Structures are given as structure tokens and as C-alpha cells.
Amino acid sequence: MTLPQMLSVAVLGGMMLLFIWGKLRYDVVAVIALLAALAAGVVKPKEAFSGFSDDIVIVVASALVLSGAVQRSGVIESAMLVLQRRVTRIRSQLLLLCASVGFASALVKNIGALAMMMPVAFQMAKRSNASPAVFLMPMAFASLLGGLITLIGTSPNIIVSRVRQEMTGEPFGMFDYAPVGLGLTVVGLIFLRFGYRLLPRDRRAVPTLGEALDIQDYVTEALIPAGSPVVGETVGAFLERHEDEITLSAILRSGVRSAPFPDTELREGDLLILTGAPDGLERVIATDALELEGQHRDRPVEGGDDVGVIEAVIGTGSVLIGQTAARLGLHERFGVNLIAVSRRGERIARRLAEVQLRAGDVIVLQGPLELLFERLGELGCLPLAERTLRLGSARKGLIPLAALSVAMLATALGYVPVAVAFFAAAAFVIISGALPVREAYGHIEWPILVMLGALIPVSDSLRTTGTTDLIGEQLSHFAAILPPWGAVALILAATMAVTPFLNNAATVLVMAPIAATFATGLGYRPEAFLMATAVGAGCDFLTPIGHQCNTLVMGPGGYRFGDYARLGAPLSLIVLVVGTPLILWAWPVT
Secondary structure (H helix, E strand, O other), X not given: OOHHHHHHHHHXXXXXHHHHHOOOOHHHHHHHXXXXXXXXXXXXXXXXXHHHHOHHHHHHHXXXXXXXXXXXXXXXXXXXHHHHHHOOOHXXXXXXXXXXXHHHOOOOOHHHHHHHHHHHHHHHHHHHOOXXXXXXXXXXXXXXXXOOOOOOOOHHHHHHHHHHHHHHOOOOXXXXXXXXXXXXXXXXXXXXXXXXXXXXXXXXXXXXXXXXXXXXXXXXXXXXXXXXXXXXXXXXXXXXXXXXXXXXXXXXXXXXXXXXXXXXXXOOXXXXXXXXXXXXXXXXXXXXXXXXXXXXXXXXXXXXXXXXXXXXXXXXXXXXXXXXXXXXXXXXXXXXXXXXXXXXXXXXXXXXXXXXXXXOOEEEEEEEHHHHHHHHHHHOEXXXXXXXXXXXXXXXXXHHHHHHHHHHHHHHOXXXXXXXXXXXXXXXXXXXXXXXXXXXXXXXOHHHHHHHHHHHHHHHHHHHOOHHHHHHHHHHHHHOOOOHHHHHHHHHHHHHHHOOOOOHHHHHHHHHHHHHHHHHHHOOOOHHHHHHHHHHHHOOOOOOOOOHHHHHHHHHHOOOOOHHHHHHHHHHHHHHHHHHHHHHHHOOOO
């Protein structure tokens, strides 16, 4: 082994130790590795930042934006609402959630699919009086399995596709992963339906600030516009259709207040005073296309077009105490709208503009995001930063789904590269207003992009120094006595062993060139070995740090580090045993 090869291995080995140590964030570790590789001379200065111009960085960022837009639209959550009312047993709920996340992960980035379905999991857990921990880790594992089905399901698939293109001139297509990914997903779902019992039953998340405040009964005003499905419906039918998750306190028709008797017919232009939990109000308003009173008022020019909502508590020294929104001129003087109020221990049945506000009231304000936090300070209110509401926000559900569908179709038919298609789709959902610019930037996981950009040249140093050829030759000698299935299983097992300690994208950046060299040394076609690398890198079920999906559910599920191996170790063995013959069936080595 030459000195550059030893230095390259030392840099990668030190990087893995830092990842295992866990005291530094993964993007910081990647930057340290890049600087070390530069200092050691295994990465040339002119190539140091080549990773940031790589297509994969654009694809990952664009996929996160598209996932955020689909999540914000609420379409999937609304579609699941019909099913969750009919599915009441925990095992059936678990299978429904895991299957939904798994197959959605084939269409959008798996962390986006998981994020979209987590609110539904919390609702189901609440209805079943169960801990969300029963659902969240199995859903995270299902999202990893589902990400194996298509090219864009997870980052390793994209990287492996590029390695195949470099070797053979032809990348993996959008659905080349499907035979293996679908088989593993189905088998994994069957295991998760029964294997969830391996998880400890006492895991619960630390209560959030919102739960500690126990904010449940908001009052808000909603106008029935033309074309709403509510028009012509009786009050009784309206409440029954929404399973009484909200209360209709009063109806204002042509300025006249009336009681909401069950046989009262709702009409266009009626103003409804609704009371309920934030998520229930949001679902009712979105499902029935209602309009929050005041949400379309003209807003100050200096506020811009980026309008949002914020939840805040009225402080003891607030100028709002003893005032009503109408008397204070909240919109005229401060440029914000009061769209909901909650008061502990009291149900409010008056119009919002007539509610005399008190210290401790929780209010929801809408206005230009550039002004909201400044106005909160002027009003003497404290933001509830741990709670996010979509109440009153615009929802354009079909636009993100249409953009995502067009992007997938264009890449599947080979019209444009993946990076171009997804970048254009992400730009479209922003330009169309389906996802505000500020939220789009918020959905992009910058640490992931920094890690990718920094690690691409570091991992490539294994190839440029000849280290991958050397490792591949050594593995080839070891595998020479193995049958083809044994050689594929060796690569799959090696990749699965590495990925708990590295990010999955980092794992495939290191292992894919080794797998390709390994296959060449044995005289086999590379596809099966590259596919084994993609599967192994995408199947991290042992730790919360190897994949962001596992990290995402750790806090909400109240899991501990060792909980992942309890469910993940048997699932990893299943992937190894079932995945090897599936790979060889779909991609023969000779």
C-alpha cells in the first residue's frame, strides 16, 4: 500500500471514528475530513469544492422542497383521514401507516414521506389511546424500505446510478430498483406488523410546551364562500360529517346572530363561529374550503407577499389586555389579523373582534412574516415557537402533486435528467405560491448538502489513489471461493455494517466504487453489486444516527439509542436473507 493510499484510508477511518464518537455534527465531521484530505494531499485544491457542483446536491435539495410542498398541501393527510376513521385496531393502523409511508417514499424523498404521515400517526395514537412510539419507529423503517423502490426514493440510489453510468455508460432508470425494492418492502411490512411488539411499551416523548399549556379550544370565524360543500347542508349533518371534532357556537347571517340548531340550513355568505382544537379547525376549514374572516384583507405594502401565521401568549404587560381587536385597530395600526383565540377554562362564543383580551390568552395572528415577530414585541406577546399552525395559510394541494408527477414522468421517460426535472418542479411550486420562499428554504436540510458536497471529493480520493482497486482486489481474493450469491451477500452485509456509523449517502460514496472494483475483479457484471450497495446503504435499522428518518422519530417517540437494534437487528437479517436472492434474480451477475 502506497503512502497516498494509507493517508486516504486514514482520513476515512478518522472520519468514521468521529461519526461513531457522535460529539460533532455530521456536516462538521465532513468538513474536517475534507480539510484533512487537503492537508494530506489526497484531494487536490482545485477539486476540493467539486462536490458542491455535483447533480446530487441539486436533486436532494429539490426533493426536499417538493416534499415540503406536498406536506404543506395536506392532500395526503386529508386522504388518510377517511381511512383512519375505519381502521381502529392498532395492528391494522400500524400496517396502514407503514404501507402508506413505504409506498409514498417511492414517490418523494423518504424523510418527506415520513414527515407527511407523522401527524396522522399522532392522531391515530390519540384515538387508540396508545403511545406514538408504537407507530413511529416502524414507520421510519418502512420509509427506508420504500425508498429502495425508485431512483429518487433515497440519495444512495441516485449515487449508485451515477457509478453505473461511469462504468457502463448507462445509469439505472427510475424503476430499475423496483423488483428488489418492492419485494423487500412487502416482506418488511409483514415483519413490522408483528415485530412492533419488540419495542418497549413505556416509551413516550417529553411533553411539549403546547401540551403543557393544554391548548384545545380555539375560537375562530370562517366564512362560507360560493362553491363550498357546506352550502345547503344542515348544521347537524355538518357536525356529524366532521365527527363532532369542532363546535359551531353561532351563525352570523347578514349581520344577524342566530343559534346553530341541527336543522338550520347553511348558506353562502354565512359567518360561522367555530371552536375546537387547532388541527381539527384546520381540517374542517381546509376540507370544506371555508375562508377565515380577515385572511384576505389588504396588507401593508412594506410587509411583502410572504404571509404566515404565528401562535403567541398575551403577556402581563401587553397593550392587548382589556382591549378588543376592533377597538385597538389591530389590522389598521399593526398590519396583522386576529384569526383565533384560546382562553383556558372558558369557551368563547362572541365574535373575535368583540372578545376582550386578557393576559394568558393564546392568540393566532396572521400577517407578513417580516413584521410578525416585530409586532409581537410591540404588542407584548410571547411566541409559542414549539407549535406550528397552518390555520389560515393558503393551501394549493394539486399544484405540488402535479409538479412532482410531471417531474417523475419526465425522468422515467428519459426526457430530462433527474436534477433538471426536480429543480424545475421545485422552482414551479415556489413560483406558483404553493410553497412560500421562506418555507422552501426552511425545508432544505443544509447540513445534508454540506456533508454531501464535502464528502464527494473525500470519498473519491479512494479511487484516485487506487485504494478502491486495492480493497476490491483483496475482497475478490476472499470471495473467489464463494458462489455468486455469497459474493453479493458479502457486499450487502459489508455495506449494512458501515451505514450505521456513516450517513447513508456517505456510505454509498465510499462503498460503491469498492463494489464496482470487487465485481470487476471477480469477472462479474457490476449491477448486482451496485444494487447490493444501494440496498445496504438504504437499510440502516440499527441506530438513530445513520439516517435522518431514524433521527426524526427519536424525540417524538421517546426512543433510546438501544431501542433501534431491538427492532432493527431482525429486520436487517431479513433484508440480507431475502435481498440477496432478489438482487440476483433481477440482476444476474453473468
